[in-house]
Each structure stands twice: as structure tokens, then as C-alpha cells.
Amino acid sequence: MQKSDATTPLWSSVAILRLVTFGFAVTAVIVHEDRYQRPTLAWVVLGLIAVWTAFTVTAYLLKFGRRVAVVWTDVAVTCALMYTSVWILSPQQMDEIAPLITTVWASEPPIAAAVLNGRTAGVLAGVAVAIATGFSRGALTTDVTRDAVLLMGSGFVVGLASVTARRAQERMALAARAEAATAERERLARSIHDSVLQVLARVRKRGNELGGEAAELARLAGEQEVALRSLVAAAPPESTADGTADLGPRLQVMATGAVQVSVPGTPVQLPASMVTELTSLVSEALLNVVKHAGDGANAWVLLEDLGDEVVISVRDDGAGIPAGRLDQAATDGRMGVARSIRGRVADLGGTITLETAPGAGTEWEIRIPREPGKKGRHRVGGAR
Numbered sequence: 001m002q003k004s005d006a007t008t009p010l011w012s013s014v015a016i017l018r019l020v021t022f023g024f025a026v027t028a029v030i031v032h033e034d035r036y037q038r039p040t041l042a043w044v045v046l047g048l049i050a051v052w053t054a055f056t057v058t059a060y061l062l063k064f065g066r067r068v069a070v071v072w073t074d075v076a077v078t079c080a081l082m083y084t085s086v087w088i089l090s091p092q093q094m095d096e097i098a099p100l101i102t103t104v105w106a107s108e109p110p111i112a113a114a115v116l117n118g119r120t121a122g123v124l125a126g127v128a129v130a131i132a133t134g135f136s137r138g139a140l141t142t143d144v145t146r147d148a149v150l151l152m153g154s155g156f157v158v159g160l161a162s163v164t165a166r167r168a169q170e171r172m173a174l175a176a177r178a179e180a181a182t183a184e185r186e187r188l189a190r191s192i193h194d195s196v197l198q199v200l201a202r203v204r205k206r207g208n209e210l211g212g213e214a215a216e217l218a219r220l221a222g223e224q225e226v227a228l229r230s231l232v233a234a235a236p237p238e239s240t241a242d243g244t245a246d247l248g249p250r251l252q253v254m255a256t257g258a259v260q261v262s263v264p265g266t267p268v269q270l271p272a273s274m275v276t277e278l279t280s281l282v283s284e285a286l287l288n289v290v291k292h293a294g295d296g297a298n299a300w301v302l303l304e305d306l307g308d309e310v311v312i313s314v315r316d317d318g319a320g321i322p323a324g325r326l327d328q329a330a331t332d333g334r335m336g337v338a339r340s341i342r343g344r345v346a347d348l349g350g351t352i353t354l355e356t357a358p359g360a361g362t363e364w365e366i367r368i369p370r371e372p373g374k375k376g377r378h379r380v381g382g383a384r
Contacts, residue, residue: 006169007162010115011066014108015057021105022053028099035098037090045084045101052077053105060112071116075109075125079132082106086136097143100136110151114159122155222257245275247310251282251303259286263303268310270370274348278312278368281344285314285364293318293362308370309350315363321356 005011029046033039056074059065085100100106106129114122130148137144200221207218247270248263255261270278282301289299297318304311341364345352350368 005063005066006165007115010158010162010165011060011063014112014115015060017111018053018057018060018105018108021103021108022049025049025101025103025105028103029101032093032098035090035093036088038088041084042088042101045081045088049081049102049105052081056108056112066116068116071109071112072125074112075128078102078106078109079129082129082132083136086138094138097137097141100133106133107151107154110155111158114155114157115162117159118163119156119159122159123152124155126151126153126155219257243272244269245272247275247278248303250275250279251301251312254282254286254301258297259289259299259301261301261303264305266305268303268305270310270368274368277344277348278310278366281341281366282312282314284341289314289316289318289362292321297361310368310370312366312368313363314366315361317361320358320360321354321362 026046029042033042036042052074056065056070059070065071082100082102085102088101089098110122110126110129113125126148130144130151133147134140134144203221204218207214207216207221246267248268251261251263286299286301289297293299293316297316299314299316302311302313302315304313342352345366345368348368350366352367353365354362355365356362
């Protein structure tokens with residue numbers, strides 16, 4: 001299905017405005033014809049205005065004209081037709097500030113430019129038409145200045161409306177996707193609960209009853225059950241229209257039987273790229289727990305939103321890190337922690353603290369400012 005254009009009602013208004021102002025131009029020619037110095041040229045120009053009106057109305061309504069080339073050609077043609085007033089109006093009419101041959105018909109191009117490309121384009125097109133008005137009049141009069149203000153003002157206001165309509169459409173589309181994702185997740189959660197989770201729960205219960213090797217299978221089944229429940233319970237990791245994403249759901253899916261994850265009840269919105277980096281960082285820290293903390297070690301992940309910064313703590317109750325281990329690993333060329341954890345934190349402009357001691361577990365505390373620009377640093381109480 002083709003995506004609808006939020007500015008379609010505005011384009012319809014542009015077409016209607018062009019038709020209405022064309023009628024005003026016809027009336028002006030009829031009223032002032034007897035005073036023109038070249039009435040025949042006036043009717044020729046009015047015929048050209050009619051042809052261009054038919055083209056632009058059709059182009060804007062049928063969408064093929066909603067392009068930069070067409071809109072700015074509209075600006076140029078309108079200015080050129082307006083300038084023919086120099087040869088059509090008599091000197092007396094120029095002195096009396098009689099309507100130019102295009103009259104208010106010339107007000108449409110700035111509005112079309114604004115609908116297409118927003119406020120700046122609308123104002124620039126208004127400036128172009130205002131300059132053409134000044135050249136046609138041959139002087140910078142109060143009327144020319146007034147027309148310039150109105151042209152630029154209408155371009156700005158309509159451009160603002162156009163941008164707002166597009167942003168509203170993007171937010172509605174995002175909300176619709178999030179709603180669809182939530183509905184699908186709920187459907188999958190019901191399906192999984194009625195099948196996979198029940199099987200895992202039964203395996204865990206029966207394995208604990210049998211003991212021995214079956215107990216190990218029960219433990220693994222229990223971990224997968226917890227991980228799967230966390231996955232289906234987490235909110236969908238959807239990015240918003242402004243390019244941010246909620247960090248909480250990305251961390252929640254890391255929960256297992258040995259890993260507990262705690263996040264705020266409200267979204268922790270960060271730039272999507274930052275969320276990706278922090279997710280990878282926490283994943284690397286948890287991988288280190290599996291590799292080095294020892295059998296049976298548990299881990300806890302805590303996410304805090306302090307307003308101007310985000311704090312992530314990754315703690316385990318494992319064997320801890322002997323003093324100098326990380327420095328020795330870096331010397332030996334094993335740069336996993338330095339590159340995967342410290343490097344990411346430094347790139348994000350944050351700080352990292354490591355508290356550890358042999359037999360006392362390990363805790364990483366990562367602080368990331370919402371506003372980038374601060375150089376990352378780290379303090380280390382031990383090494384791995």
C-alpha cells in the first residue's frame with residue numbers, strides 16, 4: 001500500500017487558491033482593460049496565465065508536480081508574467097498603483113514552495129516574488145513592501161504547517177508500528193506460555209526431582225525459561241521519530257537465571273546509536289562474568305536515569321580480579337576490556353569505574369552524559 005502524504009490537504013488548498021486567484025486576475029483585466037496601453041498584450045498574457053494555471057493545478061493535484069523543479073519553475077514563470085505589466089499598464093496606472101496583470105495570482109508560488117520544502121523555501125520564494133513585484137513597479141513603495149511582508153509571512157506560516165503535518169504523520173506511523181509490535185508480542189507471549197514455557201517448567205521441575213545429571217538439565221531449562229519470559233515481557237526496542245530509543249528493553253532481554261536486570265519504570269530515551277553501544281558494552285561485561293567470575297557466579301545489571309546522565313552498574317559475586325591483571329592483559333596484547341568496554345565509554349564521552357578485589361566480586365559503574373562533549377575517563381581498582 002502506498003504511503004499517504006500528510007500534505008495532500010495543503011496541496012489541494014494550493015490548487016484551489018490558484019483557481020480563485022486566477023478568477024481575480026480575469027476580473028482585474030476586464031475592469032482595467034480600457035486603460036491599458038496594450039490591451040491585446042494583456043489578453044495574451046492572461047491566456048498564458050490560464051494555461052499555466054491549468055498545468056500547475058493538475059500537477060499539484062495529481063502529485064507529479066510536487067517536485068522542486070516544478071515548484072521553482074512556477075516561481076520563475078509567475079515572476080516573468082508579472083513583469084509584462086511594465087508593457088501593459090499605462091504610466092498613469094503605474095502611478096495610481098493599479099493592479100499588476102497577475103494581481104494576487106502571484107501569491108500562490110511561495111505557498112507551493114512552503115508546502116513542498118518548509119518555511120525556508122516558502123520565505124525564499126516569497127522574497128523572489130516580492131523582488132519581481134518591485135521591479136515591475138519600478139520603485140520600492142509602501143505597497144511593494146506590504147506585499148513582500150505578506151508573501152514571506154504566508155510562506156513561513158504554511159511552511160510551518162507543512163513541517164508539522166509531516167512530523168505528525170511520522171509520529172502516528174511510529175505509534176502504529178509500536179502498537180502492532182506490542183500486539184504481536186502479546187500474541188507470541190500467549191503462544192509461548194502455552195507451549196515452550198510450560199515444557200521448560202516441566203523439565204526444570206522433573207529434573208530437580210530426579211537429581212544427578214538431570215539436575216543440570218533442570219538448571220539450564222530454568223535459565224532459558226527466565227530468559228524467554230524476560231524476552232516476551234520486554235517492550236519492543238523501537239526507535240522514535242527523533243532518532244532516540246529506550247535503553248531499558250535492550251537490557252531487559254539480557255536477564256537469565258544467573259543475571260538479574262533492573263531498569264526504571266519510565267523509558268530511558270537516548271540516541272539510537274548510543275543505545276546500541278551501551279547494549280554491546282553491557283553484553284561484553286556479562287560475557288566477562290561468564291568467562292572469568294567462576295562457576296555459579298551471579299550478576300546484576302542496574303540502569304538509572306539521573307536526568308543529565310545515565311548510570312549503568314554491572315556487578316557480580318564471582319572471584320574478583322587480581323591487582324594488575326588488566327594492565328598485564330593489555331601488555332600481552334589482549335585488548336578485550338580496553339577496547340570493548342573502556343573504548344566504548346570513552347567514545348560516548350562517559351566515565352567508567354571498576355571496583356574489584358580477589359574473592360569480592362567485580363562491579364563496573366558506567367556514567368554516560370546525555371550531552372556529548374566530555375572526554376571519557378576511567379578508574380580501576382583491579383585488573384582482569
